[in-house]
Amino acid sequence: MDKHNVKGFLEFVYDFYRSMKAHEITLVYEGEITHQITKAFTSLTESNMAKEEESNTVQKKVFHVMVECLQNISKHADTFGSDDYIFAGKGIFMVSKGKQDYHVTTGNVIENRKIEELTSMLEEINSLDKEGLKQLYKTQMREGRLSEKGGAGLGFIDIARKTGNKLEYHFLPIDETSSFFLLSSSISRNN
Secondary structure, X not given: OOHHHHHHHHHHHHHHHHHOOOOEXXXXXXXXXXXXXXXXXXXXXXXXXXXXXXXXXXXXXXXXXXXXXHHHHHHHOOOXXXXXXXXXXXXXXXXXEOOOEEEEEXXXXXXXXXXXXXXXXXXXXXXXXXXXXXXXXXXXXHHOOOOOOOOHHHHHHHHXXXXXXXXXXXXXXXXXXXXXXXXXXXXXXXX
């Protein structure tokens, strides 16, 4: 990662955190995403939301989105040859809470050649209403054509269906072959 890209990345992270100031960040993690980590996150969030007396429906949606996002990272984060590479085999994961909603944000490294396919998939998902998402989900279950590793498309569709909100995403260039893929979903606190 050259100096210019590091600067761009850090500026993005700074802006991102600044824009999240209206939100209370309840959980941030950077590292390898494993099954144990996923379990730890959900129990941490569970006790936090119970303290806040958040409704069961909201809690279930937040859990569902968390697990879906974490599975996406563990299945689809591209790993790179070098162990000292800044993001090798890792992801970032963040849960934050605002007055109106919860945000679940994930980030992981992907190869640049996948950006076009991923963008068109996310744009298609964001363009659909509830019924359209249901139909796309069924098509995916039958054909499974969105991802060469399988499943990623279903996860994204499922998050959009569960939250009823658009998926926000960004690709931050790392070098000529890879980028950092950030995905954010919001879950309304008012049922």
